[in-house]
Amino acid sequence: MTSSNPIVDALDAAGYRLTGPRRAVADLIAGYDGHFTAAELEAAAREHRVGVSRATLFRALELLTELHVVERLDLPGGEHAYVPCVRAHHHHLVCSRCGRVAEVEDCGLAEIVAEIARRSGYRIESHRLELFGLCRHCQAKAAPGA
Amino acid sequence: MTSSNPIVDALDAAGYRLTGPRRAVADLIAGYDGHFTAAELEAAAREHRVGVSRATLFRALELLTELHVVERLDLPGGEHAYVPCVRAHHHHLVCSRCGRVAEVEDCGLAEIVAEIARRSGYRIESHRLELFGLCRHCQAKAAPGA
DNA sequence: CTGACTATTGAGACCTGATCTCGACAAGCA
DNA sequence: TGCTTGTCGAGATCAGGTCTCAATAGTCAG
Numbered sequence: 001m002t003s004s005n006p007i008v009d010a011l012d013a014a015g016y017r018l019t020g021p022r023r024a025v026a027d028l029i030a031g032y033d034g035h036f037t038a039a040e041l042e043a044a045a046r047e048h049r050v051g052v053s054r055a056t057l058f059r060a061l062e063l064l065t066e067l068h069v070v071e072r073l074d075l076p077g078g079e080h081a082y083v084p085c086v087r088a089h090h091h092h093l094v095c096s097r098c099g100r101v102a103e104v105e106d107c108g109l110a111e112i113v114a115e116i117a118r119r120s121g122y123r124i125e126s127h128r129l130e131l132f133g134l135c136r137h138c139q140a141k142a143a144p145g146a
Numbered sequence: 147m148t149s150s151n152p153i154v155d156a157l158d159a160a161g162y163r164l165t166g167p168r169r170a171v172a173d174l175i176a177g178y179d180g181h182f183t184a185a186e187l188e189a190a191a192r193e194h195r196v197g198v199s200r201a202t203l204f205r206a207l208e209l210l211t212e213l214h215v216v217e218r219l220d221l222p223g224g225e226h227a228y229v230p231c232v233r234a235h236h237h238h239l240v241c242s243r244c245g246r247v248a249e250v251e252d253c254g255l256a257e258i259v260a261e262i263a264r265r266s267g268y269r270i271e272s273h274r275l276e277l278f279g280l281c282r283h284c285q286a287k288a289a290p291g292a
Numbered sequence: 293c294t295g296a297c298t299a300t301t302g303a304g305a306c307c308t309g310a311t312c313t314c315g316a317c318a319a320g321c322a
Numbered sequence: 323t324g325c326t327t328g329t330c331g332a333g334a335t336c337a338g339g340t341c342t343c344a345a346t347a348g349t350c351a352g
Contacts, residue, residue: 016299020301021300021301039337054303054304054338055339055340059340076272078310079338080224093262107258108261112253113277116253122279122280122282124239124278127275127278129273131270132270134269139269163320165329166330199332201331202329226310
């Protein structure tokens with residue numbers, strides 16, 4: 001497990017230095033398969049004995065967001081979370097129970113956006129769709145009898 | 147202009163007391179036709195000589211959000227803004243230049259959401275679509291020659 | 293391998309947005 | 323009018339995030 005870590009690769013490809021803290025943060029993030037908050041990441045770093053200062057953590061997060069390997073998400077409650085993800089344009093489907101995040105491609109949304117643009121007269125430059133619900137797992141757990 | 151203010155009405159209808167500060171905040175909000183941040187609202191209150199404390203401002207905002215006469219918006223930059231709006235389910239189209247907000251009904255999105263649910267296996271409970279772009283006004287200003 | 297250059301880091305101050313506490317106050321009702 | 327209780331204000335406090343600046347460490351030329 002030297003680092004077939006795609007996050008590290010992205011950093012490298014973009015010409016950033018591959019420093020210890022950055023690798024550590026990248027590894028930490030790669031371990032998530034759902035979203036995480038900055039606070040959780042911080043706690044995880046502490047737990048894993050990775051000495052990464054808060055500032056560095058946020059700097060890494062910012063960097064990775066810029067590189068689109070991480071995205072910032074706004075949960076319904078108003079909290080901020082981050083999700084590791086791929087570069088292409090897509091949307092997020094968040095399990096409101098366990099936090100697992102599925103990526104959703106754009107299936108048909110573009111047309112709707114175009115239609116909205118036509119009706120409103122706005123020139124639409126970007127959009128963001130966030131979906132919240134229960135993943136299969138949590139549905140099963142929520143309704144064991146049904 | 148005693149108060150045909152729909153925000154005040156909503157408060158009343160929901161059984162909340164119609165206090166001075168709440169009316170003041172409602173009036174302030176009614177004056178916006180785009181989004182506003184909490185800080186802007188605070189400044190406006192100060193400017194209009196309405197003595198409303200920060201806590202009260204936030205409490206009112208929270209209340210109104212609950213009543214769906216105001217919604218909280220997450221701007222692309224990560225800032226929070228609030229928009230006065232109607233109760234029905236809809237989405238927001240925000241002018242990234244002037245902040246004007248248009249409400250967009252659900253034209254066709256429901257089908258897409260259903261399709262996503264089918265594909266992913268998630269039971270989707272809510273969604274949020276935010277669109278960012280240039281309103282007609284700002285398009286004109288941005289490209290006067292073209 | 294070494295040194296130098298410069299990006300990056302850490303520690304902690306600081307800032308902004310928002311919430312909480314608690315005594316004082318006032319809206320609404322009898 | 324007087325009570326009851328929801329609401330308010332002031333300010334402490336919290337959370338999330340950013341900034342500063344000296345120290346450190348990648349990276350690359352030699």
